[in-house]
Structure formats: C-alpha cells, structure tokens
Amino acid sequence: MHRPRSEMIAETRAKLITAARKAFGEKGYAGASMDDFTAEAGLTRGALYHHFGDKKGLLLAVITEIDAEMTERLAVISGRAASRWQRFVDQNVNYLKMALEPEIQRIVLRDGPSVLGDPSAWPTALNCVEVISSSIKALQEEGIVRQMDPEAAARLVTGASTYAAQWIANAPDPAATAEKAVAAFKTILNGLLVSPAATDPDC
Amino acid sequence: MHRPRSEMIAETRAKLITAARKAFGEKGYAGASMDDFTAEAGLTRGALYHHFGDKKGLLLAVITEIDAEMTERLAVISGRAASRWQRFVDQNVNYLKMALEPEIQRIVLRDGPSVLGDPSAWPTALNCVEVISSSIKALQEEGIVRQMDPEAAARLVTGASTYAAQWIANAPDPAATAEKAVAAFKTILNGLLVSPAATDPDC
DNA sequence: ATAAAGACATACGCGCCGTATGTCAATTGG
DNA sequence: CCAATTGACATACGGCGCGTATGTCTTTAT
Numbered sequence: 110m111h112r113p114r115s116e117m118i119a120e121t122r123a124k125l126i127t128a129a130r131k132a133f134g135e136k137g138y139a140g141a142s143m144d145d146f147t148a149e150a151g152l153t154r155g156a157l158y159h160h161f162g163d164k165k166g167l168l169l170a171v172i173t174e175i176d177a178e179m180t181e182r183l184a185v186i187s188g189r190a191a192s193r194w195q196r197f198v199d200q201n202v203n204y205l206k207m208a209l210e211p212e213i214q215r216i217v218l219r220d221g222p223s224v225l226g227d228p229s230a231w232p233t234a235l236n237c238v239e240v241i242s243s244s245i246k247a248l249q250e251e252g253i254v255r256q257m258d259p260e261a262a263a264r265l266v267t268g269a270s271t272y273a274a275q276w277i278a279n280a281p282d283p284a285a286t287a288e289k290a291v292a293a294f295k296t297i298l299n300g301l302l303v304s305p306a307a308t309d310p311d312c
Numbered sequence: 313m314h315r316p317r318s319e320m321i322a323e324t325r326a327k328l329i330t331a332a333r334k335a336f337g338e339k340g341y342a343g344a345s346m347d348d349f350t351a352e353a354g355l356t357r358g359a360l361y362h363h364f365g366d367k368k369g370l371l372l373a374v375i376t377e378i379d380a381e382m383t384e385r386l387a388v389i390s391g392r393a394a395s396r397w398q399r400f401v402d403q404n405v406n407y408l409k410m411a412l413e414p415e416i417q418r419i420v421l422r423d424g425p426s427v428l429g430d431p432s433a434w435p436t437a438l439n440c441v442e443v444i445s446s447s448i449k450a451l452q453e454e455g456i457v458r459q460m461d462p463e464a465a466a467r468l469v470t471g472a473s474t475y476a477a478q479w480i481a482n483a484p485d486p487a488a489t490a491e492k493a494v495a496a497f498k499t500i501l502n503g504l505l506v507s508p509a510a511t512d513p514d515c
Numbered sequence: 516a517t518a519a520a521g522a523c524a525t526a527c528g529c530g531c532c533g534t535a536t537g538t539c540a541a542t543t544g545g
Numbered sequence: 546c547c548a549a550t551t552g553a554c555a556t557a558c559g560g561c562g563c564g565t566a567t568g569t570c571t572t573t574a575t
Binding site: 135138139219224227255261262264265268269270271272276278280286289293297299300301302305 | 341342370421422423425426427429432433440458459460461463464465468469470472473474476478479483489492494500503505508
C-alpha cells in the first residue's frame, strides 16, 4: 500500500523545504529553530540532517526552489513581448517586482548572501540573471544595445534593481518610491541603447 | 592619575568596536563569539552589553564606523577632480573599489543587511550614497545628466556597483572580471548623459 | 564624607545546533 | 520466500553561545 519508497522520500524532502521556507521567510534564517519547523512538518531534525546535511544545506535547497520559480515567472513574461527591447524592459521591471516580495527579500537577497556567500558563486547561480544576460546579448547582435560584456551588464542591471527593490519595500511610502525608482530605472536602461529615445517611449 | 572617566569609557568602546570589527570581518557576524573577542580586548561581555545593548547594537556601531571611513575616503576623492562629471565617475569607481575589500563585503554588504535589515533604513543610512546623490543633483542642474530622481538614481547606481563588486571579488579571475565590469559600468554611466559620448571618453 | 550613579565582572539558565546512536521498514540476492 | 543489507528517520547527548540578573568597586556629586 505504501507507494514506492522514492515517493515517500520526495514527499519528506518537499515537506521539509516547504516548512523551512515558511520559517525562514517569517523569522529569518537565524531566528528559525530547526526543532520548531521540522515538528511543524511532522518530522524531527534527524530527517533534516539526513537529507540536507546541515542548516545551510537546507537554505540552499530553499533558495534553489525559489530561484526556479523566479526563472519560470520571467520565462512566462518573456513569451509575450512585442519586441526584444520590450521583452528586456519587461524582464527587468518584473525582476524588480519580484524583489519586492518579502519572502524573496529576506531569504534570497539578505540571508542568502550572509549565510552562503556571494550569490554569483551559488550552485544555482541565480538562473534569472542568465535570462537577462541572454536578452542583452541578443539585443547587441541586432545592434540595438551598446557593446559591452553581456554578463557584466546583466549583473549591474540586476544589482541595481535588487537594491532599488529593497529601498522601495522599506520606504515609508512604497508606492511613491516605486514610481520614482522605476522611472529612473527606465531612464538608465534607455541609456543602454545605441540611439537613446529622447523621451521615455513607454509607460 | 586616571585621566577623566569619560576618556576611559571612550577607550573601552573603541577597544570593543575594534575587536568586534576584526572578528566580524574574519569569522562573520554569526561565527564571531562575543566571549572570544571581548576577551581579546581584555574585557568581558558585561562591558559589551553595558555599552551596546546587544550583539546587533555592536554590529551597528561597527558599521557606523566603517561607513564614516568610506564617506571620508570618497570626500577626499571628490576633492581632486577636473570636472563635475569626472568627479561623479571617480566617486562611483572608488565606491566599487571599496566594495571589493573583504571586510566591507562581509560586514557591510552581507551580514549587515541580514542582521539589521535593509541598509537604506539604517540610522547611519550609508552616508556614502548621499555623496553620490548630491553629485547627480549638481550634474542635473548643469543640464549634463538626464532628468530623474537623484536619490533613486544614486541608489540604482550604488546597487549596481555593490553587486558588481561582489561578483568581481569572488570571480575566479578577479582582474579580468573587474576590467569587464568597470567597462560596462562606465558605459552605463555614460548613458546617464544628456549627450552621451559616442565612445568612452576616459580610461 | 557619605550617597548615588555608573562601568564592568561574574554567575546562571536556556535555546539551539551538530553528532552519535538506535530502530524499523524496504529493497535485494539467492 | 527468506535472510542480509541498506537507508530513512527518531532519540539521546554534549556543548557552545547569547541574554539577563546580580554583584563589586570606582568615580562623581553634595
């Protein structure tokens, strides 16, 4: 009756990741007690150490899951864009929007780098940056974007939006701050063009 | 013979901050034992809790000290620049250079946000961002830089260089990576100009 | 000179992490 | 079909590190 063991294992792993993700998101990595959230998943710390090695390993698993979701969401966005340039702008704006979510801010943007070190060195390597990087490369080949190292440009741009997102989310008036930040962000992106539009082309 | 008590206190505070700064920089915030580094300063945790409240309070004091140094270093740079635009570029490049230092990376850029939350909400509020912000404002008034919210622009630009710095410092070949990153960074800064130079104006 | 304040040390308890060990079910080979 | 082995997970143990409560001793104030 117990369907194959591998399914039980996958389910256990999923339960642990889900419980940890919730705890990390709400209380932060340091504030989340392994005893507490494993119990909440109906398990003990034994299971956790068996599957993930240690607390850091679990955090990495949680971040990998979140990053996969982010990449998927960006891919969906990329599908429906009129032009390559519009796609690039959409990707960036949506990356910024995702970075506004408290769970992503806390787990991926703040605790992640502190516990696991520089994000660009992570195994999962934040695949969503890759998405933006390849957009830039395509735009350069069409002669739309100025020549520069695509990966470097992608990291600079995502760094800017990441930082801006934290600023927005913690500002006294997030809506007004977001407006200013997105406007400035688009102006900067506009500056990447070989022939910058004199005025902002879109909303 | 013991010169005024206030001097002794200041000395104690300074000793604690120095010892903590060293420990935080080498072992990270979480890995630094308060018992260890207070002992190294010839004191105990009692003194620490008396002056700083808790471990987070001490981290804040350390970051405040580092930020003051960074601001000072930027101010010196700002003094010797041919043009306002050149000053702005110098500030950014030097901000990036500072962000390459391991101590700043670990304490200010990684552990700080994790423990104290979003940097833009810190009491010290990273004064160095303010320096860059006012440069942008001045350049806009001269009609050199495109119109946008100066603070937003400053945060985007510092976010980009901060992120890029971590990428560089942790890259397998930091020198080559730095070259690509700085080149791309200058191209992006160039895009802020009302009349962008066709080719990069300086080295 | 005595009282009050404050700087700092000592002592205690508790939470939390990692490891070592144990148990029981599920697979595998004959 | 039945050992023997593997591996998933629980339990038990030890230790470290933080925060607090308390104590002592010096300095300032009156």
